[in-house]
Amino acid sequence: MDREGRSCDGTEMAARRALVTGATGFIGSHLVPALLADGYQVRACGRRTRPATIPDEVDYRRVDLVDGGDLAAVVDGITHVFHLAGASSSRSSQEEMRRDNVEASEHLLDAVVAAGSVARVLIMSTTAVYGEEEELPSPVPEDVRPHPSRGYGKAKWEAEQAAWRAGDAGLPVVVVRPVSVHGPGAVKLVASAALDVALEHAMGLDRLVVHRQPVEQRLVHVDDLVGACLHLVAHPEAAGRAFNVASGVYPTSHEVAGILARCYGMEVVLDDDPDAGPSYDERAATRASLVAAGMDDSILLSQERLRFLRKTNRNNRISLEALASTGFRLGHADPGPAISADVEWYRRHRWLPDG
Ligand SMILES: NC(=O)c1ccc[n+]([C@@H]2O[C@H](COP(=O)([O-])OP(=O)(O)OC[C@H]3O[C@@H](n4cnc5c(N)ncnc54)[C@H](OP(=O)(O)O)[C@@H]3O)[C@@H](O)[C@H]2O)c1
Known part of the structure; x- marks a missing residue:
């Protein structure tokens, strides 16, 4: 043995x-x-x-x-x-x-x-x-x-x-x-961006203001990460090696904002001001009233609005060759359905308002 x-x-x-x-x-x-x-x-x-x-x-x-x-x-x-x-x-x-x-x-x-x-x-x-x-x-x-x-x-x-x-x-x-992991139960990163969108919808806004300069995003769904862990821990040639894990798809901040905005029937509007949109105090006050009305407070409210969508990284693209060479295949390449399903989960569990 x-x-x-x-x-x-x-x-x-x-x-x-x-x-x-x-x-x-x-x-x-x-x-x-x-x-x-x-x-x-x-x-x-x-x-x-x-x-x-x-x-x-x-x-x-x-x-x-x-x-x-x-x-x-x-x-x-x-x-x-x-x-x-x-x-x-x-x-x-x-x-x-x-x-x-x-x-x-x-x-x-x-x-x-x-x-x-x-x-x-x-x-x-x-x-x-x-x-x-x-x-x-x-x-x-x-x-x-x-x-x-x-x-x-x-x-x-x-x-x-x-x-x-x-x-x-x-x-x-x-x-x-x-890379940044998203999925049901996440409380930061994409989840915090989704919270910002939900708060603005709750404020009565129907336009989501996003900085005109697009930022390339990188994400992986938690199911793919968990699948990769189970696969690698049992793979005969994985010991002694490191493996990047990402979806391999790089949507822009505009695309991710668009996915989140659609979940709340909102429209993305581009703006030259990176700090356009409701202030921290306005967002915090709206969140406090939603929590008082029964919304769960698990998702982190970021100081900076839509912070996750603003993070630039010159080393954004990572190789997935090592993971692919072990025979692992990712299941969530399309961010649209995956992020929309996250928002559905948050709404169902009252981590986000229902709309
Ligand atoms: N989430 C992401 O996007 C992401 C991306 C890349 C890498 N990672 C890595 O993935 C791992 C898990 O991330 P996550 O998002 O699931 O984190 P998380 O939700 O913040 O959970 C952290 C966990 O670590 C436990 N913990 C922290 N300090 C500990 C200590 N001194 N002794 C025992 N337990 C301790 C916490 O226990 P209690 O809560 O019970 O105190 C909790 O179970 C982390 O190592 C993180 O760096 C995460």
Whole structure:
């Protein structure tokens, strides 16, 4: 039997026992049910008390990976680790990003190495490690030397280094680098842009003002990311490699704004002023009255209106050759239906007003 728990003819011999860190987060909430459906036994952890959304058959452990005590018990008997826990700039300070990305990864990896039972470790990194200041080859391949330019990308790159060191010491590590992820349950990025559109509709506006200068966007649907994780963790040649994950389609800010505007029967109007449209205070006041009337407050309100659509990146296009070479095929190439379906979900769950 090999470390993957298979006999030499490839038959599954032992149960696959997955540990998902960051299971209480957005991507974890999609990964956990997918692992169960794929036949894994699942242990999941997060820092909060067990949320009702964690399926009953999951062994949930409440633990802080930095100072949570006995990580040996958390990794005991685990064959596959999916390390998703981390912190991004939307909600965390510089210190928290370092703590929850770098220190948390180092502690977890130490425990995984010590356990000796783990056949694969999948580390959820990000394309933010490539940075935006240094011009890299386009599309950016995984083996380029990253130049992270901001706190989040720097912390995730440092966390990756901990994983590569463990890999050099013999741990079969797979690193996944997704672009911005969207889908049901996301609370930032596209979700925040959708909130802005919904707020303006609630204010009675029927025109969505967008800056005339188009900005190229990059996205991936959470189902494609989860599918890629399940595929890569089991792929015989994935260990020791990093994989970019994106839809491979690059809509402009005008196109994404158009998709969101149509969900609320609005029309996009281009403007020379990048700061045109309702102010933060106006948007915050409208949101507060909608929340008072029963809207869920999970989606983050960005200080800057339609912030996600404004983010330029000279290294926007990333290579998907490594992922394609493993035989993985993406399912959500067309952003129109995928983003409209997100908005439907938000409306159904009252994370956005119904219209
Ligand atoms: N969302 C994206 O667009 C995107 C894009 C690229 C990469 N990523 C990466 O994908 C991963 C998951 O992202 P997400 O959007 O699902 O994040 P998320 O919703 O913010 O969830 C973060 C998760 O990490 C847990 N966590 C944070 N610090 C921890 C610590 N010290 N100990 C234990 N658990 C800790 C949180 O637990 P509690 O909430 O229970 O405290 C939560 O479960 C992250 O590593 C992120 O960098 C995300």
